[in-house]
Amino acid sequence: MLRKIVYGAICIVLGVIGLIVSATVIQPLLVDQPQYIYYVVAIWVILLMLSLGVILVPFIVRSLEILVERIVSNTAKLAATEILSMVIGLIIGLVIASLIGTGLARVDVVGPYLSILLIIILGYIGLLVGYRMREDFANLVHSRENRQKQLVEAVTKVEGEKTEKLDKAEKNEKPEKSEKGGFFSRKEKKSWQAPPKVLDTSVIIDGRIADVYRSGFLEGDLVVPQFVLDELRHIADSNDALRRNRGRGGLDCLNSLQEEFGSSIVITDADYPDVAEVDSKLLKLAQDLRGAVVTNDYNLNKVAKLQGMRVLNINELSNAVKPVAIPGEEMIATIVKEGKEAGQGVAYLEDGTMIVVENGYKFIGRRLQLIVTSILQTAAGRMVFARPKFGKDGNPIEIE
Numbered sequence: 237m238l239r240k241i242v243y244g245a246i247c248i249v250l251g252v253i254g255l256i257v258s259a260t261v262i263q264p265l266l267v268d269q270p271q272y273i274y275y276v277v278a279i280w281v282i283l284l285m286l287s288l289g290v291i292l293v294p295f296i297v298r299s300l301e302i303l304v305e306r307i308v309s310n311t312a313k314l315a316a317t318e319i320l321s322m323v324i325g326l327i328i329g330l331v332i333a334s335l336i337g338t339g340l341a342r343v344d345v346v347g348p349y350l351s352i353l354l355i356i357i358l359g360y361i362g363l364l365v366g367y368r369m370r371e372d373f374a375n376l377v378h379s380r381e382n383r384q385k386q387l388v389e390a391v392t393k394v395e396g397e398k399t400e401k402l403d404k405a406e407k408n409e410k411p412e413k414s415e416k417g418g419f420f421s422r423k424e425k426k427s428w429q430a431p432p433k434v435l436d437t438s439v440i441i442d443g444r445i446a447d448v449y450r451s452g453f454l455e456g457d458l459v460v461p462q463f464v465l466d467e468l469r470h471i472a473d474s475n476d477a478l479r480r481n482r483g484r485g486g487l488d489c490l491n492s493l494q495e496e497f498g499s500s501i502v503i504t505d506a507d508y509p510d511v512a513e514v515d516s517k518l519l520k521l522a523q524d525l526r527g528a529v530v531t532n533d534y535n536l537n538k539v540a541k542l543q544g545m546r547v548l549n550i551n552e553l554s555n556a557v558k559p560v561a562i563p564g565e566e567m568i569a570t571i572v573k574e575g576k577e578a579g580q581g582v583a584y585l586e587d588g589t590m591i592v593v594e595n596g597y598k599f600i601g602r603r604l605q606l607i608v609t610s611i612l613q614t615a616a617g618r619m620v621f622a623r624p625k626f627g628k629d630g631n632p633i634e635i636e
Contacts, residue, residue, distance in 0.1 A: 242297060247289035254278075254285030309475060315466075317509070318370045325366020326359055333358035370512075430456030432502070432527035433548065436518050437467050439532050441486040444550050446493050454530075454548070459502045460490060461521055467514055519545060558587050561608050561620050568635050570603040571596045585620075594623040605633040 258278035311319065336358075337351030433456050439445050440460070448454050468490075472483030494501045506524075508517045515536050522529045528546040531537055540547045561567070569583035574597050581596020583606070593599075593606060606622040613619075624632035 243289075243293050246293045246296075247286055250285040250289040251282050254282040257281060315370075318367065321370040322363055322366040325362040325364070325369070327362070329358040329360070329362020329365075330355060332362075431546075432457045432459045432525050433530045434459045434461070434518060434522040434525065434527050435464065436529065436531040436533060436536060437464050437471070437486070437514070438536075439530050439550055440464070440468060440489055441471070441482045442532050442550060443485055443489045444554070445530065446489050448550065448553065449493065449497070453553075456527070457500050457502050458493065458497075458530075459504055459521075459525065459527065461507070461518065462503065462505050463507055463514055463517055465490075465503070515539070519543065554587075555618060558589055558618055561589075561611055561618075563608050563610055565608045566625060567591075567606050567608065567620075567622070568603065569593075569606060571599050571601065573600065589618055589620060591620045591622050594621070596624060599624065599632060602632075603635045605635060 255278065258274075258281045333351075333355040337354050340354060341347045341351045343350065433454065435445065435458055445454075445458075449458065468483055468486050470483075471479050472487055474480045474483065490501070504521070506521055508520050511517045511520060515533070518529060518536070519540055522540075522545060523543075528548055529536070529540050530548045530550070531540075532550050537547050537549050567585070569585060569591055571581040571583045571593055573582050574580065575582050575592055579595050579597050581593040581598075581600055583591040583593055583596070585591065591606065593604075594609070596604075605625045607625050608620055608622050610621045611618060612621065627633050
């Protein structure tokens with residue numbers, strides 16, 4: 237209904253424009269003609285404008301809807317301080333343009349057009365300047381004292397929850413006997429506590445962190461910064477279906493961890509307004525908490541190691557626990573597709589390890605017994621090269 241009202245309003249405006257054109261342009265040209273001729277021409281002009289409206293309005297409105305949707309989508313990805321700094325920059329640019337444009341508007345003929353052009357240019361410049369000064373503006377809003385206060389609260393919360401859990405266990409647990417014959421208490425064990433693990437967005441979206449933490453191979457509290465949650469929320473609200481599903485899967489992973497492990501999953505509000513990138517904030521937080529970064533991001537992994545920080549990469553863990561294949565070993569796999577080189581086939585083990593099968597293209601879709609020829613370790617994982625095992629009849633051994 238609203239769309240029809242907009243269509244009708246635009247058509248009426250175009251009709252009024254046609255009437256104004258008839259009165260100001262056509263009437264002086266037909267001053268020597270009979271009055272009815274002017275009315276006929278005016279009606280035709282109005283009908284022509286209305287027809288153009290009926291034809292063009294749906295296209296114009298649709299284009300405006302797409303433009304507005306893109307603007308809203310891109311604006312939603314910006315932080316509140318970024319939007320506010322851009323608005324302030326735009327307002328300052330428009331104020332300066334209006335002050336200068338007041339004088340330019342008095343120039344004959346071109347004055348009004350120059351003032352409009354000046355408003356557009358200075359408004360755009362103000363918008364860009366405001367965006368580039370977003371970090372300085374954020375520092376004014378969030379002072380350094382507030383940042384330090386939030387950080388202290390986050391560290392206190394992590395350490396307090398650890399102490400509280402150990403104190404509760406200490407009341408109900410007897411001293412344990414050591415290998416040397418002595419006894420030690422829970423208070424002595426506190427020095428053995430594992431450092432907190434700071435999760436980044438990629439490892440949360442991946443989801444395997446939940447199974448690793450449940451298995452007990454990862455110790456200590458899991459710390460999730462609020463700025464990582466904000467990034468997850470933006471991904472979960474994305475217009476792209478794949479990104480949206482990955483973001484929602486990451487949020488579901490966090491919810492399940494929090495329900496299962498409770499206080500071991502720490503959500504911290506600690507932020508670094510003077511740092512723009514999420515990865516840099518993550519490294520800074522892990523450094524201040526004296527913890528480790530858990531990630532699947534290759535670049536973040538390298539940067540953290542260059543800074544001398546401890547990094548736990550789930551992909552490296554996955555590669556490390558994959559079974560080791562030896563040249564000459566036999567295995568069974570189904571060839572599922574063609575390889576990059578001519579004649580090659582590709583198969584996969586249950587753990588996801590890729591097997592490149594020599595001359596395996598013609599056996600696609602068949603489950604064969606393979607002989608390992610070589611192993612290649614890459615940054616992405618382990619790759620196995622193999623060839624089909626042939627029987628005495630000269631045909632590959634196929635497993636039903």
